[in-house]
Structures are given as structure tokens and as C-alpha cells.
Amino acid sequence: MGLSFSSFTTSNIPTLYQAPSPAYLSVHSQDDPNNTERTTMTAFLETHCPSLFKPFHPAWWLNSGHLQTAYCVFGDFTKVDKIVYDRKLLRLLDGGTIGLDFTPPVSERTVKDDVPIIVVLHGLTGGSYESYVRGILVPAVTPKDDGGLGFRGVVVNFRGCAGVPLTSAQLYSAGHTDDLRQALIYISKAYPNAPLVGVGFSLGANVLVRYLSEEGNRSRLQSGCALGCPWNLVNNSDRLQSNWFRRQLYSKGMGGNLVKLLQRHLEELATFGPDSRLTAKLPELFAIKSPTLLQVDARVTSIAGGSSPPFPFPTAHDYYKWASSHHCLPDVQVPLLAINAADDPIVHEVPLEVGRNGRVVLFLTKGGGHLGWFESSDHWREVQRWVTRPVYEWLRATAESLVPDLERPRDIVERDGWISEVGRDNLGVKELANAGHVDGAHGDSGLLAGL
Structure with a gap:
């Protein structure tokens, strides 16, 4: 409820x-x-x-x-x-x-x-x-x-x-x-x-x-x-995505923060190789202009946001469902x-x-x-x-x-x-x-x- x-x-x-x-x-x-x-x-x-x-x-x-x-x-x-x-x-x-x-x-x-x-x-x-x-x-x-x-x-x-x-x-x-x-x-x-x-x-x-x-x-x-x-996390993500204002301001603000954090560690990320869990989809992510939090979580967090198992998850939605408190x-x-x-x-x-x-x-x-x-x-x-x-x-x-x-x-x-x-x-x-x-x-x- x-x-x-x-x-x-x-x-x-x-x-x-x-x-x-x-x-x-x-x-x-x-x-x-x-x-x-x-x-x-x-x-x-x-x-x-x-x-x-x-x-x-x-x-x-x-x-x-x-x-x-x-x-x-x-x-x-x-x-x-x-x-x-x-x-x-x-x-x-x-x-x-x-x-x-x-x-x-x-x-x-x-x-x-x-x-x-x-x-x-x-x-x-x-x-x-x-x-x-x-x-x-x-x-x-x-x-x-x-x-x-x-x-x-x-x-x-x-x-x-x-x-x-x-x-x-x-x-x-x-x-x-x-x-x-x-x-x-x-x-x-x-x-x-x-x-x-x-x-x-x-x-x-x-x-x-x-x-x-x-x-x-x-x-x-x-x-x-x-x-x-x-x-x-499922319902809150759905709400952020369904509203243009929240998607543009908050979802992209949080997504942008995560991208900037990753970009600060580019030298360290390069040492893991292009096929690691964390780096495999970074080129795809970095190619997105102003990614939303959902887009970042789909390519990075749901895959490399924790130990395996349970990571990686098939989708960000699956990760949100598991990670909710x-x-x-x-x-x-x-x-x-x-x-x-x-x-x-x-x-x-x-x-x-x-x-x-x-x-x-x-x-x-x-x-x-x-x-x-x-x-x-x-x-x-x-x-x-x-x-x-x-x-x-x-x-x-x-x-x-x-x-x-x-x-x-x-x-x-x-x-x-x-x-x-x-x-x-x-x-x-x-x-x-x-x-x-x-x-x-x-x-x-x-x-x-x-x-």
C-alpha cells in the first residue's frame, strides 16, 4: 500500500x-x-x-x-x-x-x-x-x-x-x-x-x-x-519517466550526476578492459546526450551495481524490483x-x-x-x-x-x-x-x- x-x-x-x-x-x-x-x-x-x-x-x-x-x-x-x-x-x-x-x-x-x-x-x-x-x-x-x-x-x-x-x-x-x-x-x-x-x-x-x-x-x-x-523504486521510476518536467529536471539531473562520476574515473575504468561488466556499455551510455537515471541504470547500475549473483539483472525494472526496500x-x-x-x-x-x-x-x-x-x-x-x-x-x-x-x-x-x-x-x-x-x-x- x-x-x-x-x-x-x-x-x-x-x-x-x-x-x-x-x-x-x-x-x-x-x-x-x-x-x-x-x-x-x-x-x-x-x-x-x-x-x-x-x-x-x-x-x-x-x-x-x-x-x-x-x-x-x-x-x-x-x-x-x-x-x-x-x-x-x-x-x-x-x-x-x-x-x-x-x-x-x-x-x-x-x-x-x-x-x-x-x-x-x-x-x-x-x-x-x-x-x-x-x-x-x-x-x-x-x-x-x-x-x-x-x-x-x-x-x-x-x-x-x-x-x-x-x-x-x-x-x-x-x-x-x-x-x-x-x-x-x-x-x-x-x-x-x-x-x-x-x-x-x-x-x-x-x-x-x-x-x-x-x-x-x-x-x-x-x-x-x-x-x-x-x-x-519501480513506482518512483515510472512516475519520473511519465512526467516530462520530472524526467527533464530530476531524472536527467541524477543520470547526469552518475555519468559525470563515471567520467571522473575514466583512467581507472580503462584498466578493467572493454568487456568487463562495468565498461561494456559505457560507450553506448556516453553517446546519449543528457541520459535519464533509467538509461544509466539500464546500462550500468543494473549490471554492475553489486556482486554476482544477483547482478547482472536483465533490465533496470528487474533491478528496481529487487532493490526496493x-x-x-x-x-x-x-x-x-x-x-x-x-x-x-x-x-x-x-x-x-x-x-x-x-x-x-x-x-x-x-x-x-x-x-x-x-x-x-x-x-x-x-x-x-x-x-x-x-x-x-x-x-x-x-x-x-x-x-x-x-x-x-x-x-x-x-x-x-x-x-x-x-x-x-x-x-x-x-x-x-x-x-x-x-x-x-x-x-x-x-x-x-x-x-
């Missing part, structure tokens, strides 16, 4: 969707933190995340989903939410490389090894520089004495994104979760006593939901937060907060029934666009992201107040210098190098940020 946004309520208070039968969570007692008590998901939210139940008023000059999304893409965020990362490059067993950006950097201040860690997954062609990522991480990693949470943050930059080298004939995708899985193995090995909570944006939200469903009760993340998740919600076993905007021009349908899973809640805001949620700040010329406050509250609550009801994750083992999990011989990760500092306020020039 999905939602047609034309029927959405006119209230500015986000609408809560949840399962008919409540789930009960174990939390530390507010009277005595050494004791635990049981509470429903709704009561947990009302107590710890009050911002979710307050109105969101879009800035008057950003009063539509298109304007909110455009500001996310074209707004200047270089002077706000400044952040610096320590980058670690990780080689994966299949030859691929991902980049983990940790903050705060070691040179800036020392953080205890057992403090909670926020694991962030960016959008389609983004990275740790994205303004929506920094907007969440900056207040979360700010020291408690300065009004923050004092947490550690780490952004998982997908293969080829945000300056990460492309070292195998495989990309990432909305459905492939092994790169996240291997990043979490590495993080858990480095910080075995730190609670891990996950936040995903757009494509990264889809990866997060699928990971949580696949891992079930043995998830290394004890909670998740999915922002702007595309959910039903709405049908995965029944298997999620940790508390999951999802927030979508009803006027999101990219995401048309959201799972109102939340998989009939009491651990999953979905909040829909009337406005906000795609990863926008901009509201007026105290200064009339400036805006701030409404979504920062409820996500901040959720991260604090699930990292500090929640008592996870999970089984022990698979044991981590080391084999010939590779870190992996018992029973998963196809996975393995090792640190290549500490790649130094990354200035989070400056991203990939030429790419449309926020998409």
Missing part, C-alpha cells in the same frame, strides 16, 4: 504512520538508569523525540517541494556546518575500495572509544561533504560541554564517490548492502564497545533499510533513521524511524503500512521536498533544516536510552590480513591507508549536490 500525495493532510504537524500492534522497547529507567523498563515505540517517541510532534513550517520563499529540493541542490552551504574528517580507505575482498570519513579528527580532540558512533550513508552520488550530512553530524559530534551530543561520526563513502578511487569493475547501488556490512565489520573491530546507530539519506536510506532487514536480530546497528528513502520492512528487528516529505518530487510513494512492523514508524511532513525541510531561522534571510532536531533527538535516545534487544552479531575473524565475519567467506576488509584530512565543506565540483 502506498500514498498518493495529493490526498495528504493539510496539517503542518507531521503525520505518524505505524503498525496496528505496538512493539515494546527496553529502555533505561529515567528514575534509575541502572534499571530497565518496557515502553511502546509511540511512548518512546513522545518522550524522547518531541520535535516529531510539532509543526514544520517551510520557509515562505521555499513553499513547494521543487523549491525546497532546488535550494538543497543550489544553495550555498560552504559557510555553515563546517566539519573536518579523518579519511581511511578500505580495500574489500573483491578488489573494491570504500572511504570512511571519521569525525571529529584525532588531531582536533580525543573521544573515548566507547562513545556512540553515528554511521552515515549518503545519497546517490554524494559523500561526506553533502550539506544534509553535515547538518546532522555537526551538532551530534559537538562536545557535550558545547551543547552537542559528543558522539563520533563516520560517513561511508561509496565506491568512486567523494574522491574514493574506483578499483574494481563493480559500483554501488540502492540494493547492494555488502559494502555497508564490511564497513560495519571494520568499525566494530576498531570500536568494539561503542553503540552504533545508522542514518541514511535517499539511496543511502534504501541501503540502510535493506541492511537492517537482511541482518534482522543480528544487526550491528541498534537503530536506524531513513530520510527521504525512495522505497518502491518497502517490501523489506517486516524483517527489520531494530527501531527504525523514517521521515519523508509529501511534496518530494523524486519520491512519490511511501509504505504507509510500515510492513505492519511495530518497530518501524514513518513520519510524513506536508512540505520539505527531497532532503530539504528548510524553515526560517531567527534571521529572516537565513534558513535551517527542521529535520535536524528530531534526528538529533532520535540518535541520542536510541544510542543512550535504548537497551538493544538483539542477538550477538557474528564473530569477527581475521584471515591473512583480512577482517571478516564467521560464515561469510565472501566478505573481507582491510585498511589501505589513512588518507589524511578531508574538508567536509567542499565537495565534488560539477555534480549536483543533494541528489
